[in-house]
Amino acid sequence: MDERGLHRLIGTIIDPERLADDCAVIPCGDRLMVASTDMLHETTDFPAGMTDWQVGWMSTAVTLSDIASMGAAPGQVLLAVGLDRPERLSGIMEGARDCCTVFGAELVGGDLDAHRELTIVSTGLGTVAPEYLVRRRGARPGDVIAVTGLLGEAQAALNGYDRHTKELLEPQPRVREGQVLGRAGVSAMMDISDGLALSLYDLLAVNDCGFAVDTARLPLPAGVPGEEGRELALYGGGDFELLFTAPAGILPVPGVTAHVIGEVIAERTVLVDGKPLERRGYLHEWSG
Ligand SMILES: Nc1ncnc2c1ncn2[C@@H]1O[C@H](COP(=O)(O)OP(=O)(O)O)[C@@H](O)[C@H]1O
Ligand SMILES: Cc1ncc(C[n+]2csc(CCOP(=O)(O)OP(=O)(O)O)c2C)c(N)n1
Ligand SMILES: [Mg+2]
Ligand SMILES: [Mg+2]
Ligand SMILES: [Mg+2]
Numbered sequence: 291m292d293e294r295g296l297h298r299l300i301g302t303i304i305d306p307e308r309l310a311d312d313c314a315v316i317p318c319g320d321r322l323m324v325a326s327t328d329m330l331h332e333t334t335d336f337p338a339g340m341t342d343w344q345v346g347w348m349s350t351a352v353t354l355s356d357i358a359s360m361g362a363a364p365g366q367v368l369l370a371v372g373l374d375r376p377e378r379l380s381g382i383m384e385g386a387r388d389c390c391t392v393f394g395a396e397l398v399g400g401d402l403d404a405h406r407e408l409t410i411v412s413t414g415l416g417t418v419a420p421e422y423l424v425r426r427r428g429a430r431p432g433d434v435i436a437v438t439g440l441l442g443e444a445q446a447a448l449n450g451y452d453r454h455t456k457e458l459l460e461p462q463p464r465v466r467e468g469q470v471l472g473r474a475g476v477s478a479m480m481d482i483s484d485g486l487a488l489s490l491y492d493l494l495a496v497n498d499c500g501f502a503v504d505t506a507r508l509p510l511p512a513g514v515p516g517e518e519g520r521e522l523a524l525y526g527g528g529d530f531e532l533l534f535t536a537p538a539g540i541l542p543v544p545g546v547t548a549h550v551i552g553e554v555i556a557e558r559t560v561l562v563d564g565k566p567l568e569r570r571g572y573l574h575e576w577s578g
Contacts, residue, residue, distance in 0.1 A: 292573040294488075310496045311425050312356040312480050313416070321417045326356035332374070332408040334574070337448065337458065342378045344459045345410065346385025352483060353414035354393050355463035355530040359481040361424040361472020362416035364395035364465060369412050372405025382410070393465040422472040427496045429478040429535040433554040435501055437509065438464045438471075438532045438547060441486055442519060445526025446511040453513055461530040467546045468532055474543040479534040485527045485571030490560045493533070502561040503552030524562065527572025 301309050308314055313324035330336065330349050340348075350367055357364045369386050373379055379402075390397045395414065447458035464481075471479065478497065482489045486508075490501045510519035535554050542548065560567045 292575045294573065310427060312359040313362070315360070315423065318417060322362075322420055322423055324357055324360045324362045324416045324418060324423075325414070326353050327411060327413040328352045328356065329409065329411045336408065340459050341385075342381025343385035343388070345378075345408070346382035346387075347389045347460055349382075349410040349412045350386045350389035350395075350397075351461045351463045351530060353412040354389065354395060354465055355461070355481045355483065357414050357416035358463050358465045358468030359424070359479050359532055360416070360418060361422050361468055361479065362418035363469055364390075364393055364414060364416045366398045366415045367395050367412060368398060369400035369410065371400065371402050372407070372409035373402060374405060374408045378408065386412070393463060418469075418472065422469070424468075424472045424476055424479040424534070426478055426480045426493055429493060429497045429499055429501075429554045430537075431499050431554050431556040432538070433477050433535040434538050434541060434550045435503060435533070435535050435552040435554060436541065436548040436550045437482065437486070437534075438467050439529075439549075440509045440511055441482070441524075441529060441531065442511040442514070442522030442526040444528030445522045446514050446519075448528075449518070449522070451511070451514055454511060458528060461528070463530050464532045470546050471532065471534055471536075471543060474536075474540050474546075476534045476536040476540070479532055482529050482531050482533045483527060484573065485525050485529075486533065487524045487560070487567055487569060488571035488573065489533050490567065491569050493535075494558065494560055498558065500555045500557045500559040500561070501552060502555045502564070503567070505563055507549065507551045509549040509551075524567070525571050
């Protein structure tokens, strides 16, 4: 059983529409509030050698990335820390605060308890004008598919390509880009925290169309041989680029680097170079 299977169960208990985006969308006066919460653990998310500051940074960045993917501006972050050793706290909190500062958010609270495995839950709030909100649903056949940066860098670092260590340990959420793309009128957007392939299948699940990408157009991680680079770009997790679809005419969007990687198609399928794309990537799984 993997987390996507369990998401379907959650969708029988709360409105499944609520699960269709990177954030929940909540009315808030004449704006919309978006909210995301993300849990990270030492064994699955914090590779050996990571500093406490980087742990705090990454935990915050993943949530700011979800806010960015909605076209929203980040506001507040709360950090709940299940702490294994008390001396780690100050570094973690400083990393979280610094990530908030860099991306225009404010760390306003959280929770603290003792836990055997370091476990951090970051919760983020943001706001957006209703006309600029971008959802995962909204792609239309003929739109281009694009990403805001290179693919597969985090997994490249895990595979031993040390030049990508910073991208793995200090991910940079595309906070500015998300808002600019929202205002430019992109049709659907999400982040690719679990890898490009799974993300395309997540888009497939909520759209009435399909997605066709070309490997020749994928922006590959530098310094990785061709076939491995392609594998990392399609299936590696831990990158926090934005994946979006847009009417071809709106690209390039001034101020946003974007690589077109394919096209939205009418048939409800995900293709790579014309063949069905394997549905795999970074998934939490349970045995048995
Ligand atoms: N345990 C849960 N209860 C309710 N909603 C959940 C739960 N886990 C995930 N979701 C919702 O499912 C959607 C997708 O979540 P997730 O796969 O974690 O996306 P992301 O990679 O963007 O964080 C989000 O809207 C999230 O709020
Ligand atoms: C051991 C390890 N593998 C992979 C990564 C890269 N990484 C960081 S966050 C993340 C995925 C996002 O985390 P997840 O808990 O799935 O959050 P969500 O999809 O809800 O955003 C990945 C793959 C990592 N930091 N450490
Ligand atoms: Mg996301
Ligand atoms: Mg999540
Ligand atoms: Mg995930």
